[in-house]
Amino acid sequence: MGAVTTRASGSVGTVRTRHLDLPEPVPLDCGRSLDRVRVAYETYGELSPARDNVILVCHALSGDAHAAGTGETGLGWWDGMIGPGKAFDTDEYFVVATNLLGGCRGTTGPSSTDPATGTPYGADFPVITVADMVRTERAFLDALGIDRLAVVAGGSLGGMQALDWAVTHPDQVDSIVVIASTHALHPQGVAWNAIARESIRADPDWQGGDYYGTGRTPDAGMGVARMVGHVTYLSAEALETKFHRRLQHADDIRFTITEPEFEVESYLRHQADSFVRRFDANTYLYTSRALSYFDLARQYGEGSLEQALSGVEARALLVAFSSDWLYPPSGSQEIHDALQALGKPVELHVIDAPYGHDSFLLEEARQTPLIRAFLTGATR
Amino acid sequence: MGAVTTRASGSVGTVRTRHLDLPEPVPLDCGRSLDRVRVAYETYGELSPARDNVILVCHALSGDAHAAGTGETGLGWWDGMIGPGKAFDTDEYFVVATNLLGGCRGTTGPSSTDPATGTPYGADFPVITVADMVRTERAFLDALGIDRLAVVAGGSLGGMQALDWAVTHPDQVDSIVVIASTHALHPQGVAWNAIARESIRADPDWQGGDYYGTGRTPDAGMGVARMVGHVTYLSAEALETKFHRRLQHADDIRFTITEPEFEVESYLRHQADSFVRRFDANTYLYTSRALSYFDLARQYGEGSLEQALSGVEARALLVAFSSDWLYPPSGSQEIHDALQALGKPVELHVIDAPYGHDSFLLEEARQTPLIRAFLTGATR
Numbered sequence: 001m002g003a004v005t006t007r008a009s010g011s012v013g014t015v016r017t018r019h020l021d022l023p024e025p026v027p028l029d030c031g032r033s034l035d036r037v038r039v040a041y042e043t044y045g046e047l048s049p050a051r052d053n054v055i056l057v058c059h060a061l062s063g064d065a066h067a068a069g070t071g072e073t074g075l076g077w078w079d080g081m082i083g084p085g086k087a088f089d090t091d092e093y094f095v096v097a098t099n100l101l102g103g104c105r106g107t108t109g110p111s112s113t114d115p116a117t118g119t120p121y122g123a124d125f126p127v128i129t130v131a132d133m134v135r136t137e138r139a140f141l142d143a144l145g146i147d148r149l150a151v152v153a154g155g156s157l158g159g160m161q162a163l164d165w166a167v168t169h170p171d172q173v174d175s176i177v178v179i180a181s182t183h184a185l186h187p188q189g190v191a192w193n194a195i196a197r198e199s200i201r202a203d204p205d206w207q208g209g210d211y212y213g214t215g216r217t218p219d220a221g222m223g224v225a226r227m228v229g230h231v232t233y234l235s236a237e238a239l240e241t242k243f244h245r246r247l248q249h250a251d252d253i254r255f256t257i258t259e260p261e262f263e264v265e266s267y268l269r270h271q272a273d274s275f276v277r278r279f280d281a282n283t284y285l286y287t288s289r290a291l292s293y294f295d296l297a298r299q300y301g302e303g304s305l306e307q308a309l310s311g312v313e314a315r316a317l318l319v320a321f322s323s324d325w326l327y328p329p330s331g332s333q334e335i336h337d338a339l340q341a342l343g344k345p346v347e348l349h350v351i352d353a354p355y356g357h358d359s360f361l362l363e364e365a366r367q368t369p370l371i372r373a374f375l376t377g378a379t380r
Numbered sequence: 381m382g383a384v385t386t387r388a389s390g391s392v393g394t395v396r397t398r399h400l401d402l403p404e405p406v407p408l409d410c411g412r413s414l415d416r417v418r419v420a421y422e423t424y425g426e427l428s429p430a431r432d433n434v435i436l437v438c439h440a441l442s443g444d445a446h447a448a449g450t451g452e453t454g455l456g457w458w459d460g461m462i463g464p465g466k467a468f469d470t471d472e473y474f475v476v477a478t479n480l481l482g483g484c485r486g487t488t489g490p491s492s493t494d495p496a497t498g499t500p501y502g503a504d505f506p507v508i509t510v511a512d513m514v515r516t517e518r519a520f521l522d523a524l525g526i527d528r529l530a531v532v533a534g535g536s537l538g539g540m541q542a543l544d545w546a547v548t549h550p551d552q553v554d555s556i557v558v559i560a561s562t563h564a565l566h567p568q569g570v571a572w573n574a575i576a577r578e579s580i581r582a583d584p585d586w587q588g589g590d591y592y593g594t595g596r597t598p599d600a601g602m603g604v605a606r607m608v609g610h611v612t613y614l615s616a617e618a619l620e621t622k623f624h625r626r627l628q629h630a631d632d633i634r635f636t637i638t639e640p641e642f643e644v645e646s647y648l649r650h651q652a653d654s655f656v657r658r659f660d661a662n663t664y665l666y667t668s669r670a671l672s673y674f675d676l677a678r679q680y681g682e683g684s685l686e687q688a689l690s691g692v693e694a695r696a697l698l699v700a701f702s703s704d705w706l707y708p709p710s711g712s713q714e715i716h717d718a719l720q721a722l723g724k725p726v727e728l729h730v731i732d733a734p735y736g737h738d739s740f741l742l743e744e745a746r747q748t749p750l751i752r753a754f755l756t757g758a759t760r
Contacts, residue, residue, distance in 0.1 A: 029635075030635040123637070126635075127635035127636065127637060184625060185625075186616060186619075186620055186625075187616075187619040187620055187622075187623045187624065187625060187642070187644045188611060188614075188616040188619045188620075190625065190642050190644055190645065191607075191611050191619060191644050191645070191648055192611065194607075194640070194642070194644070194645040194648060195604060195607045195608055195611070195648065197637065197638075198603070198604055198607065198648075198649070198652075199579060199604045201637075201638050202583075202600035202601070202603065202604060203582075203600075204584055209637075220582035220583075221582070223578070223582065224575060224578055224579045224582060224604060227571075227574075227575045227578065228575055228608065231568060231571050231572065231575070234568075236566060236567075236568040236705070239566075239567040239568045239571060240566055240567055240568070242567075243567045244567060245564060245565075245566075245567060245570065245675060245678075253673055255409075255410040255506075255507035256507065257503070257507055257577065257581075257589075257665050257666060257669050258577075258581050260574070261669075261672075261673070262567070262570050262574070262672070264567045264570055264571050264574070265570065265571070265574040268571055268574060268575065268578075269578070272578075285637050286637060289637050292641075292642070293633055293641070295625060298625075325616070
């Protein structure tokens with residue numbers, strides 16, 4: 001079943017992203033439903049005969065189904081964590097990664113063709129939630145003949161999906177690995193996401209969301225959105241260490257308002273340019289909105305996080321990073337405390353790392369032993 | 381000489397902004413000079429016969445010459461600090477406030493008419509620095525017949541001007557009051573400013589800076605810029621306390637990508653809308669660039685802050701706020717340590733306050749006794 005064709009030591013080898021069309025419409029929180037949803041996915045490792053070794057990996061805002069191995073776009077986004085002998089060990093587990101609902105990397109999203117009109121959804125795409133993403137993943141796994149999940153794992157928005165899985169499908173999830181995530185984004189995080197969306201929305205090239213086929217895309221607005229995001233993913237300390245106040249031209253400033261003078265300015269512009277080339281602005285809008293909405297206590301607990309988590313049966317591993325100010329350790333601590341108060345198995349590790357939210361993609365070496373130990377406990 | 385016409389207890393009363401045209405061109409760091417510079421200003425209190433009681437108040441990015449009393453636009457931006465019996469006591473001092481060079485509130489800036497062409501400068505306005513602002517203030521005070529300053533005071537960019545005064549005019553400044561400021565913005569602050577400028581620059585209505593008279597102004601881009609600025613002026617804790625995750629419609633979310641769902645989103649949009657109505661986008665660009673350039677060590681010390689400050693003669697009062705992450709206390713501490721190592725009189729107070737950078741405008745009651753005690757020492 002795996003898409004592996006060649007294999008290097010520690011790597012799942014060369015992979016390709018595949019696609020599966022869901023047989024039934026996906027009902028959504030907003031009251032609408034989506035027909036003919038296509039899901040892009042990759043798998044690594046072998047499904048056990050008992051079908052009890054499945055790890056579902058959920059990605060963050062800008063990720064995709066290519067989580068591991070070498071694909072058309074290069075290495076997968078979590079290649080350091082998925083493979084033989086790695087944190088998510090493909091010698092033991094069958095790892096499944098999908099592109100989330102609303103995505104722009106193969107799964108149905110705003111840039112997909114609406115079967116009802118034959119044109120791209122654009123702004124007619126329904127507003128989606130993390131629970132809708134999980135519903136889509138559930139339907140996708142049904143189509144693969146997978147009932148239970150040994151693990152649901154993800155960082156950031158991916159961690160939100162793992163939490164939602166444990167709450168909405170308690171009898172189908174053995175354990176969750178929630179990294180650099182939260183049960184509800186804090187107001188400053190909501191504000192940053194609102195600013196990013198406003199930047200895209202205000203770009204005339206966004207055209208009310210219906211820019212497909214017009215030859216114009218809201219690159220400028222999404223570039224600014226990405227810059228905002230990028231700074232929030234890093235820590236002030238990381239920027240200080242990496243760039244200080246170094247100038248582009250070492251001798252002195254050039255007296256320009258519009259061109260980069262500092263290395264950090266040039267770096268941000270480069271980040272924006274490369275992101276704009278590979279990502280759809282509407283997917284950014286919808287995904288940013290979904291992660292801002294996510295709120296376990298509001299959605300499932302009448303305002304109480306403990307009540308929302310009361311039905312969880314999965315063991316939980318929570319990992320946070322000391323310098324992550326977008327998804328600060330306090331959010332993981334609140335989840336930990338609520339699960340512990342409920343007498344449920346949970347462990348929290350706060351890793352002292354200077355890179356901010358991006359630590360979850362950078363600090364693989366320090367996460368690996370935590371995850372391996374946790375999963376070993378899971379199979380005992 | 382004061383513009384005071386009526387007077388309430390504790391207030392400088394009703395004031396009006398006046399204007400003065402500088403007799404000579406102002407030379408600039410970029411190598412150009414500006415001809416026929418007009419300076420908008422207000423004064424409060426009475427100039428002593430010895431002309432030795434002058435306080436120059438310098439404003440931050442979005443301020444103006446209307447620092448105290450009641451003017452056409454309402455209360456001055458530092459009215460809580462300037463007046464009879466206040467921190468800057470107009471019973472004792474003659475307080476002068478100007479709109480900074482490059483401004484849009486009466487002093488020559490990008491929206492002013494270029495005398496050489498008869499049309500607004502727009503993007504032809506020269507790139508300016510904090511030192512250029514100070515040069516303009518020096519020329520303005522010359523025109524008023526004021527040689528020495530008892531105090532130069534300001535917060536944020538205003539504090540940078542005070543520092544520059546002490547370095548570039550050491551024999552003319554008795555003391556400086558530098559609040560929530562720094563000797564050089566850290567790279568994350570440089571990044572936020574770059575993002576704000578990029579947002580304005582990318583707005584098609586900016587039109588390369590020459591939007592005056594076209595009927596179109598880059599409101600959308602400047603709105604996003606202001607939102608970014610606003611979040612950086614507050615602390616995450618302040619946003620949490622003020623808004624939590626409260627929804628606009630208390631019953632539930634409305635499933636919208638483009639409209640505010642959370643109170644914090646609506647608040648940001650309101651802040652942006654009101655700012656856009658009163659502020660010129662090019663002034664934002666030029667001022668943001670000037671405060672990013674500001675770097676005492678680079679400009680005056682061959683990379684050494686201590687060397688840059690070695691000629692300072694003024695006594696220095698530094699005030700910082702614990703939750704200010706845009707101008708963190710560490711910047712003030714570095715200035716303090718350098719001055720102390722040089723054996724110069726300096727005191728630093730870090731006020732424990734939750735409001736972030738905006739504390740410097742909000743925590744007037746706690747700054748007042750510090751400033752009054754410091755200034756009493758100054759006249760001993």
